[in-house]
Amino acid sequence: MINQIQKFTDTSYFTNALKITIAAVIPVLLFSFFGNFQIGFTIALGAFFTYPSDIPSSLKDKIKGVTVTAFLISGANLLVNIVYPYSWIFYPFFVLSIFFLSMLSVFGKRATMVSFSALLSVSLAFAHINTGWEMVLHSSLLFAGGLFYLLISLIFNFIRPYRYLEIQIAECIKLTAKYLKLRGDLWVPNADRKAIIEKQLYLQVELNDIHQNIREVLISDYSGSSNQNRRLLIVFISLVEILELALSTSFDHNKLHKKFEKHPQVLLSYQNLAYNLAASLKRLSKSVKNKNKFVPKNTLIKDLNSLELAIADYSTNLGKIKASEGVFMLTTMLQYAEKQVEKIKIVQRAFSTAISSYDLKGRDKDLEKFLTPQYYLWSTLIENLSFSSTLFRHSLRLTITILIGFIISKAFSFHNEYWVLLTIVVIMRPGYGLTKTRSFDRIFGTITGGLIAFGILYLVHNNIVISSLAILSILLGFSFTNTNYKISATFVTMYIVFIYGILTPNVGEVIQYRIIDTLVGTSLAFLANHFLWPSWEFLHIPIYLKKSIKANQNYLKQISIFYNKKGEVSTSYRLARKNAFIEIGNLMASFLRMAQEPKSKQKQLPQVYKLAVLNHTLLSSSASLGTYIQSHKTSSASKAFNVVVDAVTKNLDNAISILKEEPIDVNENINKYDLALRFTELKNIRERELKEGIPIDEEAFQLKMQEAQLIIEQLIWLVNLSENIVKTTKLLMQS
Incomplete structure (x- = not known):
């Protein structure tokens, strides 16, 4: 139990929740002590509104982003208070401000969170409309709350500057280990390989997210x-290289199990x-x-030796010539x-x-190119002012x-x-599936939280205990925001009920209104996403498919360039x-969103899934080529290789x-049988040379044979995959 609590508290989600809880509680306690609860509460609101914009990034971007958010939430609140008394100005202003603030999302992830914060501020401005100097003071206190949250966040950053990255790296290592385990599962005889590949695709979505989080902080702040x-x-x-190597073990497992069924x-x-x-x-x-010093068990070398011995036994038992093809395959796996x-x-x-700096070996060059650039230009906003966006x-x-x-x-x-x-702003998302899920979770959470909190208030009447429970509730509430919205x-x-339980005698009436408001807000959000220009995922699937196919194509081109020119692995x-890797994850994420939508909008689901699997397998096959060429001294790329790569690209x-x-x-069909014959011819030549006693550099020939086998197998596989992608794409567009 203690270990589970420690595991939960040592996460970035809990740390972020702790930051906002401290930033919100301190002003309330401090100003309540001096008899100015309202001032403390307003500062706490400013911290709450600013908190969402504190996403993983460099320290410089964090300061700029949180400061801009604090300014925007206070400014939006002030403007709502100024124009509210004048209906003829207020309604046009209200509509335009909501639309403009929502459109800020076109500028990227941080801008999306800034937009969310500002929309929350506008919504809550109607809780109490201020006039005269009061509205200026209220707005200033919100700004102060935002800056106070920034201060708390910076203190956390300076106390444990690398802890966020360490947690993210630890999670990345865990997910990579899980991916390796799934690759191992493929070697189980009669394994459900379709289910294993599906799990790999889901995992790729998670890996993409965590890789992006790490890049945003590590590379931005790299020194x-x-x-x-x-x-x-x-x-x-x-x-990242381990992941590529794991993906590189692209073999026909059915063929392998059949080939080695007598030598399991x-x-x-x-x-x-x-x-x-x-x-x-x-x-x-x-x-x-856990921040423990790692002591490796050093068993992996033994495992490598065991595999090497197993290959040697296989070769001895079957005979050198007869076992040659299998030995080449096994040697590639060993390498x-x-x-x-x-x-x-x-x-x-x-x-x-x-x-040792040797471990980097120049791999820290051009790191900034691996970050996704953000363009805060008016042209970006204008380009999105159309129904195609x-x-x-x-x-x-x-x-x-x-x-x-x-x-x-x-x-x-x-x-x-x-x-x-507030309910509409919090629940409503561009996609139907997420909006539907959050709607049900919000209703469930509101009713469940209300019942639990009322039960506690019925039994407990001590304000200190209730205040402590309120602080604990908000801490846990923010901790689960990104992992379990229902909780x-x-x-x-519960936090809201506890606060009202302290401040007002009619808490039952308040929560009753909150449930009604939540039901109205969630119903409106759900209906709007269904009927007002719905953004069904099948409309976007072709875009994600194009990007994934294009990314695979570019990767294969870079592998071909590397094979032809050799040298160092380029930044390109x-x-x-x-x-x-990113685009195959994005394609799978789109598929998952599509799977959450009404059945009537999932007609193309089987074809989309098949294309996701084909693209993933194509990526795996390309990675096999790239990894082999990088890690072996290969011969010059043959004309046949370039012809086949051109055909796959076509x-x-x-x-x-x-x-x-x-x-x-329509390009000319590649004769895959001719490619296969090239490897057979090499084997026949070697057999003839052995019979005739012709001397040859055995090691050099073995490498040549291994290269020929792997390259030819992957080329045949790439042609088959690219042809299947074309066929399945035709079916998708015809349905």
Whole structure:
């Protein structure tokens, strides 16, 4: 139990919740002591409104973002108070401000959170309309609350400057270990490989998010003079390479199990090694999270030796010539595993001994190119002012829904009209699925939280105890906001009931109104997302597919360039790899959103899923090529290689053209049998040379054979995959 509590409290979610709880509680307690509860409460509101904009980023961006948010929430509140008495000005201003603030989301993730904060401020401005000097004072206190939250956040940052990154890195190590475990599961005879690949795709979405969080903080604040920064950068780069290596083990598992069915020990040795690779990373993740010094068990070398011995036994038992093809396949697997062990050792060494700058080996060049640039230009906003923009439709939908909610509240004289607006702002999202989920979670949380809090108030009448429970409730409410909105809504409702329980005698009436307001707000949000220019995911699927196919195509092109030119791995190669991983995750995320929508909007779901799997497999096959070429001394790229890569690229171009509903160029079919014959010819030549006693450099020939087998197999696989992508894309666009 204690371990579970420690695990929960040592997360970035809990830390963030602790920051806002401290920033909100201190002003209330301090000013209440001096008899000015209202001032303290207003400052606390400013902190609450500013808190969402404090997302992972560099220290400089954090300060700028939180300060701008504090200014915007106080300014929006002041303007609402100024124009409210004048109906002919107020309604046009209200509509335009809601729309404009919502459209700020076009500028990226931080801007989305700034927009959310400002919309909350506008909604809550109707809780109490101030006049004269009071509205200036109220607005100033909100601004002060925002700056006070910034101060608390900076204090946390200076006390534990690297803790957020360490937690994120630990989580990244854990997810990477989970990915390696799933790759190991593929080697189980008769495994449900479809289910395993599906889990890998889900995991890729999580990995994309955490990689982006780490990049935003680590690269933005990277300084070559900081030992800890170098340490974490080495770890992060190595984790990305481990993921690529894991993806590189792209084999036809059915073929492998059939080939080695009389020699199962070979595949079992490899599977055991794959599981131990994952277990090593999992242990390291726990060590980093618990801040313990990591002591590696050093069992991976034994596992490598076991696999090497199993390969040697296989070759001896079957005969050198007969076993040659299998030995080449197994040797490739062994070499991939050796690379994995090497990368894992780098990660382990970073946390157990003094690091060496050699481990970076120039990989810290051009880091800023791996960040997603944000362009705060008017042209970006203007480009999105059309119905083709999802954010434009969402902003229009949100504006109309909030206006309707405001009018209904006025018409029926709701007790707390601002709760309807707050509910709409909090629940409503561009996608139907998330809005529906949050609607039900909000209703559940409001009712459950209200019942629990009322039960406690019925039994407890001590204000100190109730205040303590209120603080605990808001801390837990914010802790679960990003992980379980249902629990979060429950604790937030409990907090509100406890506060009203202290301040007002008619708390039962207050919560009754809150439930009604919540029901009205959630109903309006749900209906608006269904009927007002709905943003169904199937409309966006072609965009995500195009991006994923294009990213895979660019990655394959960079691999081809590297194979032809050799040398160091370029920044362009690494960027292409990064984008390919990101886009397959984005495609899967789109599929998951589509799966949450009404059945009538899921007609293309099987084809979308198949295309996600095909793109993932294409990425895996490309990674196999890229990893092999990087880690082996290869011969010059043959003309056949370049012809096949051009054909695959052409197929992918055709798939993109189909998605754009443009005519396609039918390229000549690649004779895959000719490619397969090239490897057979090499084997026949070697057999003839052995019979005739022709001397040859055995090691060089073995490498040539291994290269020929892997390259040819992957080329055939790439052609098949690209052809299937074209066929499935046609079916998708015809349905």
